[in-house]
Amino acid sequence: xxxxxxxxxxxxxxxxxxxxxxxxxxxxxxxxxxxxxxxxxxxxxxxxxxxxxxxxxxxxxxxxxxxxxxxxxxxxxxxxxxxxxxxxxxxxxxxxxxxxxxxxxxxxxxxxxxxxxxxxxxxxxxxxxxxxxxxxxxxxxxxxxxxxxxxxxxxxxxxxxxxxxxxxxxxxxxxxxxxxxxxxxxxxxxxxxxxxxxxxxxxxxxxxxxxxxxxxxxxxxxxxxxxxxxxxxxxxxxxxxxxxxxxxxxxx
Amino acid sequence: xxxxxxxxxxxxxxxxxxxxxxxxxxxxxxxxxxxxxxxxxxxxxxxxxxxxxxxxxxxxxxxxxxxxxxxxxxxxxxxxxxxxxxxxxxxxxxxxxxxxxxxxxxxxxxxxxxxxxxxxxxxxxxxxxxxxxxxxxxxxxxxxxxxxxxxxxxxxxxxxxxxxxxxxxxxxxxxxxxxxxxxxxxxxxxxxxxxxxxxxxxxxxxxxxxxxxxxxxxxxxxxxxxxxxxxxxxxxxxxxxxxxxxxxxxxxxxxxxxxxxxxxxxxxxxxxxxxxxxxx
Ligand SMILES: Nc1ncnc2c1ncn2[C@@H]1O[C@H](COP(=O)(O)OP(=O)(O)OP(=O)(O)O)[C@@H](O)[C@H]1O
Ligand SMILES: [Mg+2]
Numbered sequence: 001x002x003x004x005x006x007x008x009x010x011x012x013x014x015x016x017x018x019x020x021x022x023x024x025x026x027x028x029x030x031x032x033x034x035x036x037x038x039x040x041x042x043x044x045x046x047x048x049x050x051x052x053x054x055x056x057x058x059x060x061x062x063x064x065x066x067x068x069x070x071x072x073x074x075x076x077x078x079x080x081x082x083x084x085x086x087x088x089x090x091x092x093x094x095x096x097x098x099x100x101x102x103x104x105x106x107x108x109x110x111x112x113x114x115x116x117x118x119x120x121x122x123x124x125x126x127x128x129x130x131x132x133x134x135x136x137x138x139x140x141x142x143x144x145x146x147x148x149x150x151x152x153x154x155x156x157x158x159x160x161x162x163x164x165x166x167x168x169x170x171x172x173x174x175x176x177x178x179x180x181x182x183x184x185x186x187x188x189x190x191x192x193x194x195x196x197x198x199x200x201x202x203x204x205x206x207x208x209x210x211x212x213x214x215x216x217x218x219x220x221x222x223x224x225x226x227x228x229x230x231x232x233x234x235x236x237x238x239x240x241x242x243x244x245x246x247x248x249x250x251x252x
Numbered sequence: 253x254x255x256x257x258x259x260x261x262x263x264x265x266x267x268x269x270x271x272x273x274x275x276x277x278x279x280x281x282x283x284x285x286x287x288x289x290x291x292x293x294x295x296x297x298x299x300x301x302x303x304x305x306x307x308x309x310x311x312x313x314x315x316x317x318x319x320x321x322x323x324x325x326x327x328x329x330x331x332x333x334x335x336x337x338x339x340x341x342x343x344x345x346x347x348x349x350x351x352x353x354x355x356x357x358x359x360x361x362x363x364x365x366x367x368x369x370x371x372x373x374x375x376x377x378x379x380x381x382x383x384x385x386x387x388x389x390x391x392x393x394x395x396x397x398x399x400x401x402x403x404x405x406x407x408x409x410x411x412x413x414x415x416x417x418x419x420x421x422x423x424x425x426x427x428x429x430x431x432x433x434x435x436x437x438x439x440x441x442x443x444x445x446x447x448x449x450x451x452x453x454x455x456x457x458x459x460x461x462x463x464x465x466x467x468x469x470x471x472x473x474x475x476x477x478x479x480x481x482x483x484x485x486x487x488x489x490x491x492x493x494x495x496x497x498x499x500x501x502x503x504x505x506x507x508x509x510x511x512x513x514x515x516x517x518x519x520x521x522x523x524x525x526x527x528x529x530x531x532x
Contacts, residue, residue: 054424084426094417097530098439108425111435147531158421165425 005030005199006051006169011065013046013055020046022223024065028169028216033191033200035214035231037207039251043223044203045091048171051201052086053079069168084108087162088171092178093154095146095161101138104146104157105129108165124164131197132160133190152183156190163198170194172202176209188213207247211235219243288508295505305471305487308496315506317473321388321481322457322510325467328392328477329456333399334449340400341407341445342433348412357408364401371397372462380466386480391467395459399452406448410441415532443528450521454514460485484510 004027013021020043028034036044049055050063053074067074074082095104105125109116116124125142129135134156138149146157155175162170172191176184191200191213204210210217211231218228219240227234227243238244245251303314340356347353375394380386414437422432438445463469468480469490475481484506491503 052424054420057420057423080426080428082426083424088424090417090420090424092417094415094421096418096421096436096440097532098436098442107422108427111422111425111427111431113431145531161421161425 004028005070006201007066007068008051009066009068011050011063011067013043013050013063014061015058016060020223021050024225026218026225026228028199028201030199031195031197032215033195033202033213035210035217036201036203036220037205037210037217037246038220039246040205042220044220045173047220048088048173048201048203051169052083052088052171054083054088084112084165085167086169086171087165087167089155089158089162089173089175091174093151093158095149095154095157097145097147099146100143101129101146101149101157102142105160105164107161128160128164129157131163131194132156133186133193134160150183152179152186155179155183155187159187159190159194163194167198169199169201172200174203174205177205184209207235207249219246221246285511288504288511291501291504292506292508295501296508300502300505304473305502308494308499311498313498313502315482315484315487315502315509317470318482318484318487318506319509320473320475321467321470321483322485324388324475324477324481325391325395325463325483326453326457328389329395329399330449330453332393332396333403333452337400337403337448337452338407338438338445340404342411342438344404344408345411346433360401360404363397364405367461368398368459369461372465375462376465383478385478386466386468388467388474388477388479388481391463391481391483392477394462394466395456398459398462399456402452402455403445403448406451407441407445410444410448411437413444414440418532440530440532443524443530446524446528447521450517450524454517454521457514457517458485458510460489464489484513 006026006028008024008026008028011021011024012019024047036047038044046055051067051074055061055063056079063075069082069085095101096107099107102125103110105128106116106121109121109124126135129138129142134153137153138144138157141148146154149157155178159170159172159175176187179187188209191202194200195215202210202214214231216229217231217234219226219234219242221242227238227240229239234243235247238247299312300314301319302316303312304317305315306313340360344353344357344360371394375390375397379390379393383390418436418440419432422436423429427435463483463486467483467486469486470480470482488503488506488510491499491506494500
């Protein structure tokens with residue numbers, strides 16, 4: 001078996017006194033897509049926000065336990081460095097409204113004050129937009145504002161923006177829940193393609209989506225990790241009764 | 253039937269009353285503008301802008317020193333109030349709930365309602381007395397105190413409307429917090445912030461009371477910020493109170509200049525809101 005790229009060990013997360021995540025243990029493998037599933041409010045968003053240390057921006061939020069990226073302990077590293085290695089795409093597309101498509105894609109560099117040659121920027125922008133399968137649609141309007149794009153295009157722009165930083169891991173928080181079916185399937189096929197170059201962790205409400213695109217699935221329920229397995233196995237023979245009930249739509 | 257007719261009439265009457273009252277509210281403005289225009293326009297020519305005031309009895313004379321003085325005072329006030337106002341506005345919008353922020357917010361509201369003459373007296377005691385002379389600098393600082401709450405409020409209100417997910421997008425790219433504020437949040441709110449600044453300037457440009465105690469006035473040209481300067485409202489005040497017809501005319505002309513300046517600022521503010529508005 002391949003060694004894990006990300007290891008979550010005995011991990012707890014809190015908002016104030018409320019325990020949101022309880023003793024999570026999870027290994028994520030490189031170049032795979034891992035889906036995180038579970039009913040609303042079970043802590044999926046919280047879990048992935050702990051992975052790139054966005055959780056700590058909320059007042060009174062705290063964590064205990066360890067998360068390792070390769071051998072690096074995320075919680076004793078500089079969060080800024082971690083966030084550049086672990087990209088994130090949010091539920092609602094959020095391109096920067098003041099920037100063009102081009103500037104949006106390269107924003108991870110410009111906002112961080114990293115100076116690049118024009119030719120290098122051009123290359124990164126084109127590569128990232130191609131990886132996000134948006135290039136053909138926008139290549140003639142690359143200096144227009146990103147907010148003029150459709151919702152699905154905006155979401156792919158946000159993916160391109162995250163990819164431009166060349167992250168090891170890409171976190172996706174229900175990236176298609178605000179999109180129509182056509183944009184959704186565009187993003188799904190994109191995720192399948194992206195797996196070749198980046199490890200993906202995707203939160204999804206949609207069990208069918210998890211089945212279509214993920215290699216492994218984690219099932220979260222009330223802040224506990226109930227089951228984690230190869231997607232096919234979990235969907236055919238779930239070990240836990242709660243997983244089975246969720247998959248068959250009894251709750252969620 | 254009759255009933256419906258009555259209601260329709262009431263409905264119509266109500267609408268007309270609303271329009272009528274809206275019209276009544278702009279009538280004074282129109283009259284003020286027309287009146288100042290009528291009295292002021294005859295004083296205005298090129299020399300009016302380029303010449304210094306003349307002693308009583310001599311014909312002609314301009315307001316160049318007052319225009320320069322007003323610009324000096326407004327620039328000093330802006331240099332002081334804009335950076336502080338924006339920083340405090342950012343602090344308030346970023347710390348919605350903290351006790352200290354609530355305290356600052358309330359203080360800002362109070363500052364906004366302190367009479368300008370009180371600010372003038374305070375500036376006189378603190379600045380003029382300790383520096384030993386009236387000056388453009390003390391005038392600028394007095395007006396900065398008046399401008400500050402306007403900028404704080406408009407910055408805070410503007411930034412509060414910027415959705416949180418923009419900030420998160422930037423933070424998730426590994427952009428440090430301070431750069432996120434400077435490069436993402438402030439640019440997204442730029443139109444509101446600039447509008448606040450322009451309205452703040454428009455508010456202070458015509459202030460007279462604080463300047464009586466600080467910039468004081470000066471019949472000569474002065475560009476030393478540590479010395480007394482003339483300013484448009486001071487000139488209007490002094491000339492309008494004088495018994496000389498010739499000076500009254502100049503006061504009307506200066507009033508017209510001042511009003512046009514303020515109108516221009518308001519129009520630019522409107523344009524900025526429209527043109528630079530960021531769509532989220
Ligand atoms: N800022 C916050 N302060 C306090 N509690 C919070 C905060 N954000 C989320 N929670 C709580 O944490 C729990 C987990 O929330 P989380 O957003 O991780 O759920 P989720 O699984 O992503 O749900 P959904 O599928 O609806 O997005 C919820 O019970 C929620 O009420
Ligand atoms: Mg969520």
